[in-house]
Amino acid sequence: MVHKTFRQWAVVAAALALATAVSAKNPSRIQYSVDPSTTIPSATVVSRTGETVVIFKVASITAGDTFSFTMAMNPGKGADKLAYPIGANLQVIGSSQLATTFTPQEVSFDSSGSAPTSAVTVTVAAGDYSHIKRLSVKIKAIPQAGAKLGTGPGVKVVILKSSKSSASAEAGMLEDLQDALAPKPAPAKAAPQSDDPANW
Numbered sequence: 001m002v003h004k005t006f007r008q009w010a011v012v013a014a015a016l017a018l019a020t021a022v023s024a025k026n027p028s029r030i031q032y033s034v035d036p037s038t039t040i041p042s043a044t045v046v047s048r049t050g051e052t053v054v055i056f057k058v059a060s061i062t063a064g065d066t067f068s069f070t071m072a073m074n075p076g077k078g079a080d081k082l083a084y085p086i087g088a089n090l091q092v093i094g095s096s097q098l099a100t101t102f103t104p105q106e107v108s109f110d111s112s113g114s115a116p117t118s119a120v121t122v123t124v125a126a127g128d129y130s131h132i133k134r135l136s137v138k139i140k141a142i143p144q145a146g147a148k149l150g151t152g153p154g155v156k157v158v159i160l161k162s163s164k165s166s167a168s169a170e171a172g173m174l175e176d177l178q179d180a181l182a183p184k185p186a187p188a189k190a191a192p193q194s195d196d197p198a199n200w
Helices: 002-025 166-181
Strands: 031-034 044-048 051-058 066-074 086-093 098-103 106-109 117-124 134-143 155-161
Touching: 031 051, 066 106, 066 155, 086 098, 098 134, 098 155, 117 134, 117 155
Parallel strands: 051 155
Antiparallel strands: 031 066, 044 051, 066 117, 086 106, 086 134, 098 117, 134 155
């Protein structure tokens, strides 16, 4: 009984040590925000478990179309425990179908109250999108090595094709938000072969 209790406490202690080590490594994480008034064309901005999602609703997705907004960042909770200045490089995660540029590409957090901004432009790459309903890309700021500042959840940009009529705008927007925030469907798997010899 003593050995079992000791093992349980050992597991708890190890978990606490790991949590402390993780928080000591990154006491703070970058927080992101997008003011809807900066989006061109007009977009819907929502927050989902800390992640900022910018949804551009369009009638069609066409190569060469551009979408822009201004993204603001701050070092978040625990910022007073960091050593400044901290440089960060803006990067794109995934989607070669959306070319993304930043002005500036590199930002600097100069104090715990810093809120650097960058103008983001997303351009639909060459290709046929007639059968595509949604394109998305993730943006994150990657802090310099050793800064003890986590990247945070980032900003997700969604280009969503929608043909909802203005008469059902409110219901349509709710459906659009569900479409934009839903995970992308996994590729279809081939059906398993039947044991029936006729199908061999």
